Amino acid sequence: MSGRRNGPTRLILAVDTTDPIQAASWLEAAGSSCDAIKLGLEFTYANGFDAVKRLATDRPLFLDLKLHDIPNTVAAAIRALAPVRPAMLTIHAAGGAAMIEAARDAIETSFPPDEHPILLAVTVLTSLDAEALHSTGVAGGPRQQVLRLGRLALAAGAHGLVCSPHEVAPLRDALGADPCLVVPGIRPAGAATDDQKRIMTPAEAHRAGADWIVVGRPITRAADPGAMAAAIAAELADTILE
Ligand SMILES: O=C(O)c1cc(=O)[nH]c(=O)n1[C@@H]1O[C@H](COP(=O)(O)O)[C@@H](O)[C@H]1O
Numbered sequence: 615m616s617g618r619r620n621g622p623t624r625l626i627l628a629v630d631t632t633d634p635i636q637a638a639s640w641l642e643a644a645g646s647s648c649d650a651i652k653l654g655l656e657f658t659y660a661n662g663f664d665a666v667k668r669l670a671t672d673r674p675l676f677l678d679l680k681l682h683d684i685p686n687t688v689a690a691a692i693r694a695l696a697p698v699r700p701a702m703l704t705i706h707a708a709g710g711a712a713m714i715e716a717a718r719d720a721i722e723t724s725f726p727p728d729e730h731p732i733l734l735a736v737t738v739l740t741s742l743d744a745e746a747l748h749s750t751g752v753a754g755g756p757r758q759q760v761l762r763l764g765r766l767a768l769a770a771g772a773h774g775l776v777c778s779p780h781e782v783a784p785l786r787d788a789l790g791a792d793p794c795l796v797v798p799g800i801r802p803a804g805a806a807t808d809d810q811k812r813i814m815t816p817a818e819a820h821r822a823g824a825d826w827i828v829v830g831r832p833i834t835r836a837a838d839p840g841a842m843a844a845a846i847a848a849e850l851a852d853t854i855l856e
Pocket residue numbers: 628629630654678680704736738739740741776777778798799800808810828829830831832
């Protein structure tokens with residue numbers, strides 16, 4: 615396997631709020647520092663898909679709904695999402711191979727051929743440490759479980775994975791440079807960890823081989839969100855030059 619990749623690591627801003635005006639203000643502040651917009655359960659449940667489409671006009675939309683249901687239901691939900699035109703969308707790898715296959719098939723059959731979203735399988739949530747994962751009935755640690763679910767998801771048709779920065783290097787070693795790895799659990803040095811457990815800095819995630827990092831509160835709760843987004847983008851750019 616070729617292991618690490620050499621390309622840039624791009625920044626996704628997690629726009630976690632119910633307030634569309636607040637969301638628009640963060641996006642304006644982040645400007646060109648953020649390469650894509652993530653809207654998830656909080657914004658979508660509060661405002662609906664028309665508001666999602668209105669907000670995500672100038673950058674790719676990562677629609678993070680973390681679908682996890684029987685294959686028929688997940689496939690139907692993805693078909694219903696086609697008019698929203700997300701660039702990326704999430705399902706839970708723990709839904710199993712048949713669910714992931716059905717999700718991929720729904721993309722192939724309901725999105726225009728040149729607008730297929732990247733189907734991302736969420737492996738082990740970054741808010742779980744080894745003990746919390748164990749309490750859900752999983753015998754191995756996060757790394758082992760991420761590798762297991764990652765292999766399963768990619769074999770079933772996912773284009774990429776969501777994992778913590780701790781698993782990026784092991785995934786690259788096991789699966790090579792190809793799978794798209796999207797990585798939350800990012801905290802700039804000294805930032806509050808909040809509810810995240812498996813974390814690294816932007817530079818560390820880049821060195822490990824992340825394609826994209828997902829950052830929310832370190833930017834949105836900063837005194838100056840625009841300056842923080844620019845600092846993270848600069849940290850990523852500096853790391854490329856190392
Ligand atoms: O799928 C995700 O994006 C996701 C998966 C995961 O394991 N952990 C995780 O934090 N996320 C999302 O990434 C974002 C992280 O936000 P902050 O912790 O505020 O940076 C949130 O919007 C989460 O929903």
